[in-house]
Amino acid sequence: MTLVLGGAASGKSAWAEGHVKTLGLPMIYVATAQALDDEMSTKIAAHRKGRGAGWETVETPLDPAAALRGLPADRAVLVDCATMWLSNLMLNEMETEPAVDGFLAALAASPAQVTVVSNEVGQGIVPDNALARRFRDAQGRLNIRLAAQADRVVHVVAGLPNVLKGEI
């Protein structure tokens, strides 16, 4: 498993897509974003355009683990992104810890080549509101667990990879 971390508009998704394409396998895009407003719709359309053709897309705002189950080894999967998924869980007032356990178990069990994109959100000033602080902590814990389990971890800054674990 490969974890691709990065800030907002850091080029992390584009870098991850390029990485997945190099694997030379049939590609599956596991999308967790939901077009709930115009801003998100525009973002999703821009991402889809940037990604290009050649992807089978699975939309799963709440259960990316389900999309991983049963996939054969000769698939390259991009989960984009863990942050949207976590945000969807919290907006739906679902428990995050069991969901994260399930996602990590599905990643460990999958024979496919899986790349997970996630946001770095903890390097700014402490947010004013308590929900944002809770989200920041949950995202940090999720990233730590994903990174511990990953074979490769890349931190993307301005489109450039900084390898934190493994070899790319």
Add this chain to the structure above:
Amino acid sequence: MTLVLGGAASGKSAWAEGHVKTLGLPMIYVATAQALDDEMSTKIAAHRKGRGAGWETVETPLDPAAALRGLPADRAVLVDCATMWLSNLMLNEMETEPAVDGFLAALAASPAQVTVVSNEVGQGIVPDNALARRFRDAQGRLNIRLAAQADRVVHVVAGLPNVLKGEI
């Protein structure tokens, strides 16, 4: 071209100034900040003091590309910073994309040794207000384009350089 990225108060400007000084060429400081209030005036004065003597200064809040045109190869130029410039464009409700195209073209065309300072602003929590989110996205895209064109990219953290591209 060298791109120096970093957070607020990360020491990125001081590092960039030190880098420019090592080039041993007549130095030009292209300043994009404007002293619109006391907080900015104090910041600008502190930066000027830290920078020391030996710089020719060009103030250009909206058009750093103009300051680059016509400069000979034996000049070391520091553009500080792309973030202030982008912010000035947006505050003046100017289109950012054509301006960025023009700046990148001027950088590519210049025979001078140019170093550009820019902020990393995307590693905190999602901002509440839409303008801040738009700025964050525009800044991220600008950094990606600058980094793609740069020969060297350095991410400064606590005054220390983390080289992301090229050799320093």
Add this chain to the structure above:
Amino acid sequence: MTLVLGGAASGKSAWAEGHVKTLGLPMIYVATAQALDDEMSTKIAAHRKGRGAGWETVETPLDPAAALRGLPADRAVLVDCATMWLSNLMLNEMETEPAVDGFLAALAASPAQVTVVSNEVGQGIVPDNALARRFRDAQGRLNIRLAAQADRVVHVVAGLPNVLKGEI
């Protein structure tokens, strides 16, 4: 002296604790956090549980320098964290510059093996309120000074160390 930087919930404290344990010396935990509300109490309890047994704890919200004075060379000290301390100084409207001078002098004078944890807070969008901006600048300057004096600087992202200075 070792400086461990990282965002919120980045795993910086856990990494720093692991580093201190490898030194094989009696361990002293210099705590600057105060349980002023339930959120902080919960955080402190979780950190204490994660840290495990084997630490002598010194609580000092305002003067970590005092905790360093007089310690012998065969002690491994963890100051966690410089950010809470700086925040406590500012909340108590105390001057930060002389306090930082004193802390850096105590670090330089101590024969003990000292590790300092500090937050990276400058890589998000510019905060709305002036106090947050002042804090961000003070934190940045403190990190730069700590990093300049440190023998080793590590930036922790998702629990993984990115070495910026020295060898780990």
